[in-house]
Amino acid sequence: MSQSSFTFPLIHNSIGIMTPFLLAAIGGLFTELTGMLNIALEGLMLIGAFFSVVFAALTGSLMLGILLGILATMLIAALFASISLYLKANIFISGLATNLLASGLTIVLAFQLFGNKGVIRFENLPKLPVLSIPALDRIPLLGDLFLGHNVLVYISWLCVILAAVVIYRTPFGLRIRGTGLGSATIASLGLNPVGYQFKAILISGFTCGLAGAVLTLKLGAFVPNITSGRGWIALVVIYLGNKTPLGIVIAAFVFGFAESFSNYAQGAINIPADFILAFPYMITVLAMVGYSIWRHYKARA
Amino acid sequence: MVRKRRVEGFLAGAFGLAVTLAIAFVIAIVLIFLLSKQPGKTIYFFFVGPLTNKYYFGNMLNTVIPLVFTGLGIAIAFKSSVFNLGGEGQVYAGSLVVTVICLSLPNTNGYLGGFLALAGGLLAGALLAGLSGFFRMKWGTDELISSFLISGAVALIVNYFITGPLDDPSNSLLATRKVAEQFRLLKIFLPSKLDISSVFAVLTAGVVYILMYYTHWGYEMRMCGLNREFSRYGGINVSTYLVLPMVLSGALHGLAGGVSILGTHHAAVKEFSFGMGWNGIAVALIAKNHPLGVVPAAIFFAYLDAGAKAAMLHSDVTFEIAAIVQSIIFYLITAQALYKFLRHRKRAVA
Numbered sequence: 251m252s253q254s255s256f257t258f259p260l261i262h263n264s265i266g267i268m269t270p271f272l273l274a275a276i277g278g279l280f281t282e283l284t285g286m287l288n289i290a291l292e293g294l295m296l297i298g299a300f301f302s303v304v305f306a307a308l309t310g311s312l313m314l315g316i317l318l319g320i321l322a323t324m325l326i327a328a329l330f331a332s333i334s335l336y337l338k339a340n341i342f343i344s345g346l347a348t349n350l351l352a353s354g355l356t357i358v359l360a361f362q363l364f365g366n367k368g369v370i371r372f373e374n375l376p377k378l379p380v381l382s383i384p385a386l387d388r389i390p391l392l393g394d395l396f397l398g399h400n401v402l403v404y405i406s407w408l409c410v411i412l413a414a415v416v417i418y419r420t421p422f423g424l425r426i427r428g429t430g431l432g433s434a435t436i437a438s439l440g441l442n443p444v445g446y447q448f449k450a451i452l453i454s455g456f457t458c459g460l461a462g463a464v465l466t467l468k469l470g471a472f473v474p475n476i477t478s479g480r481g482w483i484a485l486v487v488i489y490l491g492n493k494t495p496l497g498i499v500i501a502a503f504v505f506g507f508a509e510s511f512s513n514y515a516q517g518a519i520n521i522p523a524d525f526i527l528a529f530p531y532m533i534t535v536l537a538m539v540g541y542s543i544w545r546h547y548k549a550r551a
Numbered sequence: 552m553v554r555k556r557r558v559e560g561f562l563a564g565a566f567g568l569a570v571t572l573a574i575a576f577v578i579a580i581v582l583i584f585l586l587s588k589q590p591g592k593t594i595y596f597f598f599v600g601p602l603t604n605k606y607y608f609g610n611m612l613n614t615v616i617p618l619v620f621t622g623l624g625i626a627i628a629f630k631s632s633v634f635n636l637g638g639e640g641q642v643y644a645g646s647l648v649v650t651v652i653c654l655s656l657p658n659t660n661g662y663l664g665g666f667l668a669l670a671g672g673l674l675a676g677a678l679l680a681g682l683s684g685f686f687r688m689k690w691g692t693d694e695l696i697s698s699f700l701i702s703g704a705v706a707l708i709v710n711y712f713i714t715g716p717l718d719d720p721s722n723s724l725l726a727t728r729k730v731a732e733q734f735r736l737l738k739i740f741l742p743s744k745l746d747i748s749s750v751f752a753v754l755t756a757g758v759v760y761i762l763m764y765y766t767h768w769g770y771e772m773r774m775c776g777l778n779r780e781f782s783r784y785g786g787i788n789v790s791t792y793l794v795l796p797m798v799l800s801g802a803l804h805g806l807a808g809g810v811s812i813l814g815t816h817h818a819a820v821k822e823f824s825f826g827m828g829w830n831g832i833a834v835a836l837i838a839k840n841h842p843l844g845v846v847p848a849a850i851f852f853a854y855l856d857a858g859a860k861a862a863m864l865h866s867d868v869t870f871e872i873a874a875i876v877q878s879i880i881f882y883l884i885t886a887q888a889l890y891k892f893l894r895h896r897k898r899a900v901a
Binding site for chain 2: 348353539
């Protein structure tokens with residue numbers, strides 16, 4: 251990472267690190283608004299991570315890799331949605347199943363394709379293009395926040411804006427929100443609430459696929475279970491963000507910052523690595539408990 | 552009449568379960584044909600491998616033990632409609648505490664020390680899960696996510712202790728020293744690793760069954776699980792039953808880690824228990840959260856795992872195909888529409 255050229259490398263790195271959280275959470279917002287607890291975010295992200303890097307390496311094109319990765323993720327999302335909505339499985343359990351399937355499938359395929367269950371490096375993978383305007387990079391804060399990121403970071407911002415518009419300014423968004431508030435109301439209007447839930451899961455598949463692509467394409471490698479709990483943190487981000495796009499951006503930044511700080515601490519302060527790895531989990535628990543305490547007393551007042 | 556209906560319901564459930572498992576097995580066979588260059592051999596080891604000799608069979612039964620404990624822990628929680636997703640960390644922390652107590656009392660009597668150690672492991676699990684229950688009761692923090700996150704942090708901290716201060720330098724393995732001889736549990740099916748705690752596991756299933764179905768606490772827990780608002784209206788102290796099932800669930804997870812140490816591993820090895828927590832959820836689901844169903848469900852689950860391991864050792868597939876088959880079972884096991892469809896079909900046929 252180009253730490254030296256930025257005034258606040260900590261903030262600059264936070265933006266890069268928050269991107270998978272942001273993407274998974276913004277797609278998860280749709281499922282959350284339709285009244286479903288989508289714990290499959292983790293597994294969907296893993297599917298996206300695996301297939302985008304594999305397809306990018308096979309085709310030699312980042313664009314194709316990302317698109318096919320997203321497609322694969324949406325296929326698994328469609329499977330998850332069909333079983334939950336049409337076979338009426340408990341969505342919590344089918345979500346766990348999706349996570350288990352993703353973990354098993356990616357490792358089995360990695361073993362089958364590359365004969366290896368460990369880290370798989372892709373040597374001649376094209377690099378993600380980075381937006382760099384050297385003259386402006388050094389502007390304090392603004393340069394850190396907005397410049398020098400890879401193209402997927404900007405796409406994630408586009409997704410957030412698009413999601414906000416769709417949720418608040420279109421009939422589709424209104425119906426998505428309506429489904430969560432009372433599916434009977436939507437049904438009484440002659441609309442199909444299950445259809446909206448299905449589409450919401452597909453949307454979460456789309457953004458999770460992209461979120462996974464961010465992880466592996468930046469690294470140029472696939473690591474088994476590379477998502478390592480990020481999908482769960484994305485769920486917490488949705489709650490802490492109060493189920494609004496802007497709130498999610500802020501909450502995702504907080505987690506990006508926490509992880510960026512723990513990366514920094516690893517080099518600078520003499521703390522065992524395991525404690526530093528545990529730091530994002532602890533921050534998340536503390537934030538969650540703090541938020542529920544705040545909500546608890548606000549509801550009483 | 553009521554009894555007849557109950558028997559019918561049970562039969563329909565059993566039929567549905569059989570169909571689910573049959574579909575899962577068919578998918579396993581298809582997967583093996585797709586992935587393996589020698590499918591016949593792979594299928595043989597996948598399905599028959601665990602049953603071919605005493606050593607494999609006993610070892611398979613040995614892996615059932617922690618699954619019974621974690622499965623029971625999950626069944627208690629799910630039956631009470633609280634969600635403990637922190638099993639992984641609770642098992643791992645329980646095993647560390649058991650190891651540490653045994654290592655710090657090297658000259659104690661085996662029974663006394665073993666009892667103290669298991670009590671410590673049980674307590675560690677209970678505290679970790681209880682914490683999430685407490686947050687839920689006090690402030691409404693979602694226990695499903697908080698227990699998962701706490702477990703994630705705890706697992707890493709346990710890793711630190713095993714690979715750092717407690718690491719045994721005389722051994723290249725990332726593990727603590729071994730516990731003294733007198734704490735190790737009796738092997739009952741040599742040459743396999745199966746130990747006496749298997750009996751203890753089956754007894755625990757009986758105890759949990761009595762607790763859930765024949766005691767006041769169990770009744771109130773199940774009522775809260777069915778409908779919390781209605782239970783509150785009926786005068787049950789609902790907030791107690793947000794914490795108690797979590798505490799019991801965590802305690803059983805801690806025990807799962809503890810007996811794995813005293814029975815099988817004799818030392819806390821880095822990440823040795825990973826999977827036991829998640830698999831406990833699978834076991835509880837296959838058992839439909841019934842304590843007595845947990846034992847056969849755990850045996851079935853262990854059989855799948857042992858089959859995949861045997862196929863990996865003797866053929867050319869990787870162990871993780873078990874995860875794919877397990878996820879298919881997960882998907883279908885709560886698919887209510889499928890069950891309803893099967894029930895109607897059966898009635899039409901009969």
